[in-house]
Amino acid sequence: MADRADRGDRDTIRDTRQVYVHPQQHMTTTRDRFGTTNGPTASQMIALVTLVPVSGTLLVLAGLTLVGSVIGLAVATPLAILFSPVLVPAALLVILAVTGFLSSGAFGLTGLSSLTRVTSYLRMVGERMPEELDYAKRRVADAVAYTGQKTKDVGQTIESKARESGTTGRV
Template sequence: MAEAQYQPLHQYYNQQQQPKTTQLAKVATAVTSGGSLLILSGLILAGTIIGLTIVTPLFVIFSPVLVPAVITAALLSLGFMSSGAFGVAAITMLTWLYRYVTGKHPVGADQLDTARHKLMNRAREIKEYGQQQISEGGTYSS
């Protein structure tokens, strides 16, 4: 019975020894990769600061040219993008209108028909009201 208790305890110590080496390898790998990435980020930061230090006077000297150029480029790109968007919207609308006219029942045709019938009914009511007012003598009362 003592042997059965001793063996699992021995296996427990072996299992504790093995993960320590695995954990040590993981920690060493993490420290190595983390340290190298930290050094790399420091070098990038230093390069950025040096680059900005060198380029800032050039930006100040050329800003009367660069700022209008950037504004012009932004407006041109905005114009082209909006033109393309309006073109796509027009093509979509014309396609929908073609399907509606040819009777292919596009999405939203029911809502359009309902709105058209409501407008026609309201116009008919206004016409009848106007004819009634004219036949009664043309007196206007609000």
């Protein structure tokens, strides 16, 4: 038992003697070579001096806009409820009219761009057409000349074969 008590005391002593290492936090201030801390730079001060009033003004304007929107909603809600049988069909009519105008414009622009593309293609083909016609005429003339030459050669070959067979066949 005494052994266990001694071991237990050693374990508790060992546990209390453990060293806990805590990481040091990074210093955010700058230090010069003598170890003194510098304040903010001039550009940081200028940014602070200019941004605080601007951001404050924008926050005030945002608050005023929110208050105005809430008041306007509070005033307009009863009127919207009273006139909703007239306003809803009117809003639908306006939405359909705007949609019709936009789709009409889109179809018109698509048609015009298609016509422009076709006319530019036809102009390009029209400019190339005489060159292509001349090329086709030359090819046809070459083909006719080649066919004529071949026909002439075949005719001469047949004539020479007929003469050979005519001379040997008369015996």
